[in-house]
Amino acid sequence: MSTVERCYWRGGARGLLGAVVATALAVAPAPAAAAAPGCEVEPGKPDMGGEPWAQQMLNMKEAHRLSTGRGVVVAVVDSGVDFKNPQLKGQGAGAVDLTGTGVADCAAHGTGVAGVIAAREMAKVPFVGVAPGARILSVKVAANERDNSDLLLAQGILRAVRQKARVINVSAQTAVDSKALRQAVEYAQKKDVVVVAAAGNVDPKNTGTAVPAYPAQYPGVLSVGAVDSTGKVTVFSDVATRVSVVAPGIGITSTWPGSGWSFGYEGTSFAAPFVAGTAALVRAAYPKMPAAEVVRRIEATADGNRGPGSGSGLVNPLQAVSAQVAVEQAGLEPRAVPIPRLPEEDDRPGKIALGVMGGALGAASVALAAGLTVPHGRRRRWAAGQPPR
Structure with a gap:
């Protein structure tokens, strides 16, 4: 067995495929x-x-x-x-x-x-x-x-x-x-x-x-x-x-x-x-x-x-x-959704902006709730409301 053949057998080629690989390399002229x-x-x-x-x-x-x-x-x-x-x-x-x-x-x-x-x-x-x-x-x-x-x-x-x-x-x-x-x-x-x-x-x-x-x-x-x-x-x-x-x-x-x-x-x-x-x-x-x-x-x-x-x-x-290529669940048929590949950007400013916006909306909600509930609480002298009947 030639050096080329031994290298390929050690590399894991098996059976007839190994022989084909070895033959292809061994007989190839320079x-x-x-x-x-x-x-x-x-x-x-x-x-x-x-x-x-x-x-x-x-x-x-x-x-x-x-x-x-x-x-x-x-x-x-x-x-x-x-x-x-x-x-x-x-x-x-x-x-x-x-x-x-x-x-x-x-x-x-x-x-x-x-x-x-x-x-x-x-x-x-x-x-x-x-x-x-x-x-x-x-x-x-x-x-x-x-x-x-x-x-x-x-x-x-x-x-x-x-x-x-x-x-x-x-x-x-x-x-x-x-x-x-x-x-x-x-x-x-x-x-x-x-x-x-x-x-x-x-x-x-x-x-x-x-x-x-x-x-x-x-x-x-x-x-x-x-x-x-x-x-x-x-x-x-x-x-x-x-x-x-x-x-x-x-x-x-x-x-x-x-x-x-x-x-x-x-x-x-x-x-x-x-x-x-x-x-x-x-x-x-x-x-x-x-x-x-x-x-x-x-x-x-x-x-x-x-x-x-x-x-x-x-x-x-x-x-x-x-394209972003997905696989449909029904029948596993491929489909292509064109999405341009853009350079990756730092999205932290966007996350911060969303956080600030969310905080502002939350504060507004609290203020609105307070505006509705405080007058009722004062009228009841902050006693618990009556359960529904």
Whole structure:
């Protein structure tokens, strides 16, 4: 048994899950310093117009007044992340390669996902991530967009947990409900990690029946469908998968490898990071809140069901951070009561004022009672009154 395996067995991992954890760490190749030969990505767009529609729809600027996700590590289990992009410089919390092809993003997928989550603010750039204060841990499990192995996804999730991610974004799908992937997700949840996954894409031209996608289908995972700029669920968003919430997923602006941006990202792959970023906002605002409660809060504060495949509705970052979420006694259905989170203030002056007011009212009551009873007492020479008959 290797040193890595012994460490995990002593740490309490049991049975098959322990073996999966140990295997994921033992067989993972060391991160390469450079991209694999032939990894060339076209340059991104050098400039953009106004504020992207998605962040206008989600009112992210208002959410940032309350939380930026500061200090929260979000793992992007994807095709790698290029931290040389100016909006991702300084946002990295590490990079891991599980593919043997190097840590570089040759697919321009993971870099876009990371930008939606945590692109930092830049002067004269209207685009910003949902949680610009968060940091990104890149876990590369695919050399291209179609290379989705359930085993590598499982290994990527386990590695993210090991490296202390508090939110894991999986913008990938597989039709395989494997024991390794299921147990990796369960392990992350037991370690108090929020798992967010794309609900999956279907080809609208394909006449075949849509099938559930994993890991989005697993219980407790924030499964994310996609909507367009009108708020309607897109034709490619998989409605066969259980969906928690929806988010913008077509014509998405985000960071591109090297520098610049793309304005044409689309798919539930790019809807998921809006929700992962929202989870980072919540985890920063409420650092002691358990992962399961973060999931419930995001679902409870969404903007309402919009038909098949929309779950609880459009994710609402501002409400997710600011709302007081209660549980109805009847049926335990969640509801959201919007209450702005204001800075804590010293309420002693208010209590003193209330005390003075109460004292004044009490004195007035005594005076009024005296005004009514004293004359009667004098007439009776202060003898006790007669009992009622």
